[in-house]
Amino acid sequence: MLELATDALTVALTAAGLVFFLAGTVGLIRFPDTFSRLHALTKADNLGLGFIVLGLALQAESWHAVFKLGLIWALALVAAGTAAQLVARTALRADEGGRPTRQAEGRE
Amino acid sequence: MGRTPRQHDRARGAVKRGLLLAFVWVVLTAGARDGLILGLAVVPAATWLSLHLLPYGGAVRLWRLAALLPGFLARSLVGGLDVAWRAFHPRMPLAPGWMERASRLPDGGRVALGGELSLMPGTLAAGSRGGRIILHVLDTTQDNAATITREEARLAALAAPEGRS
Amino acid sequence: MTGWFLAAATLLLLTLAGALWRVWTGPGRADRMMAAQLVGTGGVAVVLLLAAATDWAMIDVALVLALLAAFAAVAFVKAETPEGRGDPEDDDA
Numbered sequence: 001m002l003e004l005a006t007d008a009l010t011v012a013l014t015a016a017g018l019v020f021f022l023a024g025t026v027g028l029i030r031f032p033d034t035f036s037r038l039h040a041l042t043k044a045d046n047l048g049l050g051f052i053v054l055g056l057a058l059q060a061e062s063w064h065a066v067f068k069l070g071l072i073w074a075l076a077l078v079a080a081g082t083a084a085q086l087v088a089r090t091a092l093r094a095d096e097g098g099r100p101t102r103q104a105e106g107r108e
Numbered sequence: 109m110g111r112t113p114r115q116h117d118r119a120r121g122a123v124k125r126g127l128l129l130a131f132v133w134v135v136l137t138a139g140a141r142d143g144l145i146l147g148l149a150v151v152p153a154a155t156w157l158s159l160h161l162l163p164y165g166g167a168v169r170l171w172r173l174a175a176l177l178p179g180f181l182a183r184s185l186v187g188g189l190d191v192a193w194r195a196f197h198p199r200m201p202l203a204p205g206w207m208e209r210a211s212r213l214p215d216g217g218r219v220a221l222g223g224e225l226s227l228m229p230g231t232l233a234a235g236s237r238g239g240r241i242i243l244h245v246l247d248t249t250q251d252n253a254a255t256i257t258r259e260e261a262r263l264a265a266l267a268a269p270e271g272r273s
Numbered sequence: 274m275t276g277w278f279l280a281a282a283t284l285l286l287l288t289l290a291g292a293l294w295r296v297w298t299g300p301g302r303a304d305r306m307m308a309a310q311l312v313g314t315g316g317v318a319v320v321l322l323l324a325a326a327t328d329w330a331m332i333d334v335a336l337v338l339a340l341l342a343a344f345a346a347v348a349f350v351k352a353e354t355p356e357g358r359g360d361p362e363d364d365d366a
Contacts, residue, residue: 007274014281017318018288022273023192024311025291030195034301035244036204039232041307045314046227047188052281052318056325059274067135068332069321072339076314079343083310084211086350088226088244089235091303136336 006058013055020048034091042084049076116269126155172266179262180224187229205248208240209256213263221263228255278326282319289315306349313342 027040053073060066130151137143194201211218222233222241230246246254292315295308317335324331 010274011277013275013324015186018281018284020188020192021288021315021318023188023287025288027191027195028292028295028308028311029198031202032200033204035232035234036202036246037295037304038307039230039244039246040195041311042165042226042232043184043187043191043229044195045311049314049318052321056321059325061329062138064135064138065329065332068138068336070323071132071135072317072321072332072336075336075339075343076317077227078223079339079346080310080314081226082219083343083346083350084226085219085222085233085235087303087307087310087346088232089242090236090350091301092242 001082010055010058013051013058017048017051017055020044020051024048035088038084038091042080046077046080050071122159125158126151127168129154129158129191176262176266181231184227187227190229191246202246203248205245207243207245207252208237209243209253211236211260212238213260218261221260224259224263225256228259231255275326278322281324282322285315287318289319302349306346310342310346313338313345316343330341 022043024040024044026042028037031040032039049071053069057069060069064101130147133147133151133154134144137147212222213221218236218239218241222236225231225233225241225243230250231252232244232246234242234244236242241256243252243256289312292308292311296305296312299305317338320331320335320338324335
């Protein structure tokens with residue numbers, strides 16, 4: 001019974017992960033400009049991986065498998081957060097001709 | 109004896125980092141016995157390298173970091189849902205634009221802030237110029253400035269009072 | 274359970290094929306790079322699902338893939354900046 005519930009939860013979580021991956025791909029294809037696509041990529045696929053990791057952690061055979069899953073996700077998360085700004089910055093330099101028009105100026 | 113508080117802090121920072129890396133090592137080797145022996149060489153080397161590449165820069169309170177984690181995860185979930193909704197929506201409600209904002213965080217803090225903001229709903233860091241963070245926003249009609257102020261305050265609270273920039 | 278994991282891995286691979294389309298069309302190099310990144314993260318997820326379906330030891334493969342994906346992005350940035358730098362804190366690279 002408990003095992004059935006865990007399995008159901010695993011299926012639900014991994015399915016949610018798939019949806020986010022799909023969202024990332026759809027955004028990557030549909031969004032009009034490079035930077036908007038980068039939004040889709042960074043946010044959606046990390047959640048996708050996160051949900052899949054969560055779902056699989058429930059099925060893990062040992063505690064270190066759980067931690068290893070966590071490690072993989074943390075690595076992907078930090079890498080994506082950092083890589084996103086690096087790629088964004090490089091892309092910004094690449095089309096430096098069109099300097100960003102600041103439509104919304106931050107306070108301060 | 110005769111250690112200045114600063115040195116003391118640094119030693120503590122090194123020990124903390126060593127413990128963290130030791131934990132990672134144990135996870136990677138699944139606690140196997142020969143793995144542990146190798147770890148006696150690997151962990152100090154990794155700690156040295158880590159301190160060399162990223163010198164100790166003021167205590168980051170680990171427990172404060174842990175306390176931030178649930179909120180961060182929740183907000184990055186919102187960020188993912190937000191972007192997924194926009195991607196799946198037939199009309200794709202986007203109003204992309206740019207904003208620039210001064211940050212009082214030190215260098216490393218700005219990178220962390222940028223990384224964090226890139227996972228928050230609607231904001232994406234694209235480097236900085238002259239201490240001002242450049243951000244791309246998905247929707248210029250939402251209150252992005254509030255998001256940035258909030259995240260910056262959270263990160264600033266992480267650095268311990270005695271930690272210099 | 275194994276069946277679901279294999280099905281999920283297959284679906285994920287199909288999704289990633291969409292990202293490969295973006296690698297193909299670009300237009301910018303950054304577009305291609307980030308699509309490759311999506312394939313990287315997705316690849317990690319696929320390997321994890323296969324690990325759960327077959328052999329947990331495969332987790333290590335996923336870990337290495339995750340590391341490589343991170344390095345790939347940094348390498349891209351280093352290659353794109355003329356001086357080979359890539360520090361987001363460089364104000365005038």
